Amino acid sequence: MLLPDQFDQNEWFIIISLILTYSLMIKLPKRFPLTITLLILFFGMAYVQVTDHILAGLSFNTYDINDFGKYELFDWIGWFIYPPFGYFFVYFFDKWPIHGRLIFWYILGWSFIAMLVEWISVKFNFFKYYKWNFAYSYPVYLLTLCIYLLFFHYINYRFEKLKALRKPVTEEK
DSSP: OOOOSSOOHHHHHHHHHHHHHHHHHHHSOOOSOHHHHHHHHHHHHHHHHHHHHHHHSTTTOOEEESSSSSOOHHHHHHGGGHHHHHHHHHHHHHHTTOOTHHHHHHHHHHHHHHHHHHHHHHHTTSEEESSOOGGGHHHHHHHHHHHHHHHHHHHHHHHHHHHHHHSOOOOOO
16 A cells, blocks of 8 residues: 555544544435435545546646645545535535525535635645635635536436336226
8 A cells, every 4th residue: 555654634634534524424314315325425526536637637737635746545535535525515405495596605605615624624734736726716616516516406306207217106996
């Protein structure tokens, strides 16, 4: 395994974040079928990886995630930090009666929460900015959360449609 040269604050940040967020996810009452929960979590991980590779990859190289240099185990483990955020975002969207203009305010508020989480991440050296400015993240979060919500609506719609198709038809006499 590629262990870090130094086990420091960014590794501790990853471990503590994972424990806190996944514990909270497990403690929350179940809201979605397992299939939808897994799709939400996998989408969150995949979407963030693609976005980070575009923004922080070799073409733009605007920031680094975790320790710079060689690839290590905690780079891989760090990807698991992202999915719970998206899960909480859609969990509370589904739980609370959010419609119409409230959707706008909900996305705006969660974008601020994402900024707070990123700010904490920067303080623990999870992110290291080069050509990136903290303020650039806000529009990225606005777009990301809109896409996340569209994805959530789509999978919910498809799930309900498939569920309706599988219901046994009762014969009337």
